[in-house]
Amino acid sequence: MGLTVSPPGVLFAVLGAASLLLPFLTLRANRIVAGEGAAPWEVAGPTVTIAALTAIAAGLACGLLPSRPWLRFAGSLLSLAGLIFLLSRGAANLLGDAGDLARVSPAAGFWCLLSVVMLLMADAIGGLQPGPRLRLGLLTLVLGALALLLWSGALNDLSPMQEYRTRAAAFRTATWRHVALALGSLGVAAAIGFPLGILAFRKARVRAVTLPVLSFLQTIPSLAMFGIMIPILGWVGATVPGAQAVGIAGIGFAPAFVALLLYSLLPVVANTVAGLGSVPAASVEAARGMGMTGPQRFWTVELPLALPVILAGLRIVLVQNIGLAVIAGLIGGGGYGTFVFQGLNQTATDLILLGALPTVLMALVAAILMDIVVEVAQPTLNRKNT
Amino acid sequence: MIEIDHITKTYGDINAVDAVSMVIETGTITVVVGTSGSGKTTLLRMINRLVEPTSGEVRINGEPTHAVAPYLLRRRIGYAIQGHGLFPHQTVARNIASVPRLLDWPTDKINARVDELLSLFGMDPAEFRDRYPQELSGGQQQRVGVARALASRPDLLLMDEPFGALDPIIRARAQDDLKEIQRKLGSTIVLVTHDMDEAIRLGDRVGVMDGGKLVQYAPPEDIVERPASGFVANMVGDAERPMRLLSLIPVGDLTEDGAAEGAMLPDTASLRDALSACLWTGRDAVPVERDGAQIGRVTLAAIRHRVGQHA
Numbered sequence: 001m002g003l004t005v006s007p008p009g010v011l012f013a014v015l016g017a018a019s020l021l022l023p024f025l026t027l028r029a030n031r032i033v034a035g036e037g038a039a040p041w042e043v044a045g046p047t048v049t050i051a052a053l054t055a056i057a058a059g060l061a062c063g064l065l066p067s068r069p070w071l072r073f074a075g076s077l078l079s080l081a082g083l084i085f086l087l088s089r090g091a092a093n094l095l096g097d098a099g100d101l102a103r104v105s106p107a108a109g110f111w112c113l114l115s116v117v118m119l120l121m122a123d124a125i126g127g128l129q130p131g132p133r134l135r136l137g138l139l140t141l142v143l144g145a146l147a148l149l150l151w152s153g154a155l156n157d158l159s160p161m162q163e164y165r166t167r168a169a170a171f172r173t174a175t176w177r178h179v180a181l182a183l184g185s186l187g188v189a190a191a192i193g194f195p196l197g198i199l200a201f202r203k204a205r206v207r208a209v210t211l212p213v214l215s216f217l218q219t220i221p222s223l224a225m226f227g228i229m230i231p232i233l234g235w236v237g238a239t240v241p242g243a244q245a246v247g248i249a250g251i252g253f254a255p256a257f258v259a260l261l262l263y264s265l266l267p268v269v270a271n272t273v274a275g276l277g278s279v280p281a282a283s284v285e286a287a288r289g290m291g292m293t294g295p296q297r298f299w300t301v302e303l304p305l306a307l308p309v310i311l312a313g314l315r316i317v318l319v320q321n322i323g324l325a326v327i328a329g330l331i332g333g334g335g336y337g338t339f340v341f342q343g344l345n346q347t348a349t350d351l352i353l354l355g356a357l358p359t360v361l362m363a364l365v366a367a368i369l370m371d372i373v374v375e376v377a378q379p380t381l382n383r384k385n386t
Numbered sequence: 387m388i389e390i391d392h393i394t395k396t397y398g399d400i401n402a403v404d405a406v407s408m409v410i411e412t413g414t415i416t417v418v419v420g421t422s423g424s425g426k427t428t429l430l431r432m433i434n435r436l437v438e439p440t441s442g443e444v445r446i447n448g449e450p451t452h453a454v455a456p457y458l459l460r461r462r463i464g465y466a467i468q469g470h471g472l473f474p475h476q477t478v479a480r481n482i483a484s485v486p487r488l489l490d491w492p493t494d495k496i497n498a499r500v501d502e503l504l505s506l507f508g509m510d511p512a513e514f515r516d517r518y519p520q521e522l523s524g525g526q527q528q529r530v531g532v533a534r535a536l537a538s539r540p541d542l543l544l545m546d547e548p549f550g551a552l553d554p555i556i557r558a559r560a561q562d563d564l565k566e567i568q569r570k571l572g573s574t575i576v577l578v579t580h581d582m583d584e585a586i587r588l589g590d591r592v593g594v595m596d597g598g599k600l601v602q603y604a605p606p607e608d609i610v611e612r613p614a615s616g617f618v619a620n621m622v623g624d625a626e627r628p629m630r631l632l633s634l635i636p637v638g639d640l641t642e643d644g645a646a647e648g649a650m651l652p653d654t655a656s657l658r659d660a661l662s663a664c665l666w667t668g669r670d671a672v673p674v675e676r677d678g679a680q681i682g683r684v685t686l687a688a689i690r691h692r693v694g695q696h697a
Contacts, residue, residue: 286471289436289544290485290534291460304475378475 006066008123013060016079016116020053022109024086027094030101031159031348037107043090052089055082056113063120069127076121083113084149091157103159105350132372139368159350160357167339167354175358177253177334182321182362185257189264189317194310196265197272207273214266222327225262229255230331256333260324264317271313275306307377315370322363326355387412388433388542388574393442395428402428404598405442410591412447413572415565417589419579419621425598426578430544433576434463446541461488464535464543468550470527472519478504478530479515485538503533506567525556532564536573545577549584561587582621586610586630594618607634628693632657637674637684640692646671646683653681657692660684 023037041049055078062075091104106114130138155161164171200207220228234250237243248254279302287297329337339355342348388410395403403425410416420426431437433444435456444451451459464485472481479500486496501511507529519527528548535543548564549557565588568575579585585592586606593603594617602614610631613619622630637660638653650673651660663672664686671685 280471280474282467282469282471283473285467286465286531286534287473287484289434289460289465289467289471291457291462291488292484293457296488301473305473 004066005064006072009060009063009065009072009120012063012116012120012123016056016060016113019109019112019116020056022112023107024109024113025090025094026105026107027098028103028105028159029099031103031163031350032346035103035105037109038090038094040086040109044086044093045089048086048089048093052082052086055079055085056117059117060120063124067127069124072124073121073128076117076124079113079117079120083110083117084154087158088154091155095157103162103350104157105159105353132375135368135372139365143365160353163339163348163350163354170338171354174334174336174338174355178322178325178336178359178362181253181256181260181325181328181333181335182318182366185260185264185321186314186317189261189268190314192261193265193268194272197269197310198276200269201273201276210269211266211273214269217262218266222259222263222324223330225259226255226327226331229259233258251331251333253328253333255331256325256328256335260321260328263324264321267313267316267320268310271309271316272306275309275313276302278309279305304377308374311370311374311377315367315374318366318370319363322359322366326359329355387447388576389445390429390433391443391445393429393432393439393444395425395432395437396440401425401598403432403439406595406598406600407442408593408600408603410574410576412574414590415568415575415577415588416591416593417577417579417585418593418595419582419585420595421580421621424595426580426595427546429595430546430576430578433542433544434460434465436460461485461538462541464538464540466532466535466543466545466548468547470519470531470551472527472531472534474519477516477518478522481519481530482534482537484534485540489538491538499537503537506570507533507563524552525560528552528556528560529563532567536567536571541574543573543575545575547579548577550579557584564588582623583630586634594621607631610634629658631693632661632689635692637672638676640684640688641674641682642685642688644671644683644685646673646685648672650675650680651684652676657684657689661686661689664689 020040022039024040025038025043026035027038028035040053043049044052059075059077059079059082062078063072065071087106087110094104095102125135125138128134149155150161156165196206196210200210230250233248233255237249237254240248283301283305284297287301292300325333325335326337326340328335329339329341336355336359340352341355343351343353343355390406390408390410392405392407393403394401394405406425406429408416418426418429428437432439433451435451446462473484476484479497482500482503483496486499491499500515504511504514509526509529514522514526514530519530522530528551532543532545532548535545549560552560561584564575567573577588586609589606591603592606592609594601594609594614596615596617602609602618604612604614609618610622610627613622619627633656635657636653637651637655637657640657641653646669648667648669649663651663653674653676660672664670670687671683673680673683675681
């Protein structure tokens with residue numbers, strides 16, 4: 001109550017100030033060799049530096065104010081703008097004096113500052129307690145701003161963007177492949193998992209078998225899982241007529257898809273069971289006592305009340321799959337993992353980033369969207385907030 | 387009229403309900419009271435076939451309940467349970483409309499019925515219609531639960547410990563409201579409870595169950611004055627029997643001519659109230675009034691005499 005500063009705000013300001021001491025950009029002679037770090041005040045001319053650092057500092061200072069979430073949110077936007085301004089101008093400035101093959105990448109200082117600013121933004125948004133519509137609006141706004149920023153070319157001097165320019169077509173293919181892997185396996189997992197979860201909820205014997213088996217599958221490390229898939233699907237592709245024609249083979253899309261599917265089943269089934277189990281027994285009893293038939297009871301009482309927990313399971317699966325799908329790159333399954341592993345092989349950090357950054361963004365967007373969907377599925381909770 | 391005819395439910399070797407027969411008159415409240423495990427809830431749930439009887443049958447207005455599909459039977463029988471069982475994801479109006487919707491009533495008829503019931507239970511429709519159950523107090527939730535059970539004007543209302551989750555003060559009010567609404571609508575109610583006070587307070591007739599058997603089925607006065615067995619006497623509670631008996635008799639029954647000092651009691655008050663008034667204010671008689679005019683008095687001696695008659 002009587003606090004004059006926000007404790008998380010102080011933490012963010014201290015971390016932000018400390019991050020300024022780290023190298024902000026790295027300049028390298030070409031894309032492979034180790035580079036040299038440049039501090040935030042070394043990367044650009046005095047006008048740009050002063051303007052950008054002032055904006056970053058002022059934004060973090062706004063974060064100190066407690067009980068003013070909108071101002072704190074505006075502060076995080078101001079810091080972010082300063083950060084990107086410095087990044088864009090700094091990259092152009094450093095490249096200007098270097099050779100044709102020279103590359104500039106964001107360094108530790110930039111990433112730390114970005115994390116701090118994002119934390120401040122998340123904290124401020126948490127304080128705003130936005131409804132689902134406002135959250136969707138903010139998400140659209142942020143994604144729109146990001147798209148505009150990339151389209152404007154302001155970041156084109158940065159090394160990951162240069163990696164992108166030489167691979168634009170491959171990047172587009174990888175994006176769709178990544179989405180197909182993550183969403184497709186989720187869809188199939190839901191189609192199998194819902195009925196299985198309902199059955200497991202109703203029949204104790206099914207539950208006693210299903211959940212331990214799925215838990216066991218979940219404990220297999222992902223690389224080992226791909227390893228197991230290769231001989232199995234390789235054999236299927238070689239022996240089952242027509243299997244090869246629809247793309248089933250030891251490596252490639254099929255084993256990656258099946259592995260992701262197997263990982264997805266446990267959260268879907270377990271949350272379906274838990275969701276149905278969380279329906280108040282008195283409500284089910286009342287529904288039976290008033291003369292609802294079994295299907296009526298399921299569709300109008302049990303399913304709507306279980307839905308938030310079931311959707312929370314889908315959220316786990318979606319975010320998990322977007323991350324795990326990266327490993328598909330190892331066995332020729334495509335997706336952003338392709339860039340990550342190519343980058344690892346070439347020790348080209350920026351190529352790794354080209355795969356890693358969109359994966360993180362996609363997972364983040366999926367998590368936020370699913371949170372909104374979960375909240376919309378609970379009409380009574382929204383009303384309490386307003 | 388509801389006839390329960392030699393109904394039995396067997397689980398393994400145990401008769402949870404053992405050849406119980408009772409006749410329930412239309413437009414009355416029948417309370418079945420017993421300890422836990424006495425079979426009272428099983429008996430109730432056999433009436434709407436949530437539990438299928440092992441043998442025997444139930445007839446509602448002459449028609450055996452096994453002649454219709456269970457879910458169709460249940461749509462004609464209201465059912466209210468402990469902890470109300472409201473649907474948390476539906477508004478008050480939608481909860482109350484559950485059975486009329488199952489019966490495909492037209493929308494305007496459903497809406498009118500919802501508002502009528504909310505008003506009947508003392509809840510302003512405009513204020514409560516669109517609320518969710520968790521936004522109501524315990525007493526309001528319980529009333530919505532009963533309103534939902536009454537929505538389609540059922541032949542019969544079954545209530546399983548409907549006031550069990552309420553605190554004592556709210557419970558007493560809910561019991562009074564139920565009695566008043568039952569008189570107003572002329573509903574037939576079978577209510578199950580473990581609370582003998584509630585049974586005596588609400589029941590036109592009280593059935594006492596023990597070990598699956600109906601050990602006594604009689605008006606509440608008889609249960610208190612002439613318990614059929616030691617078990618029933620124990621349920622009534624020896625020390626409280628005089629007070630329970632007095633709480634059942636209106637002051638009007640013992641009013642005699644004569645004068646008395648002090649505050650007056652209405653003739654609808656119970657003898658228990660009169661005794662309290664005498665003891666608390668140190669009087670030997672209390673004046674009795676009807677519509678504001680004194681019609682006589684009730685004396686301590688008369689109350690003592692009435693209690694002495696039971697044996």
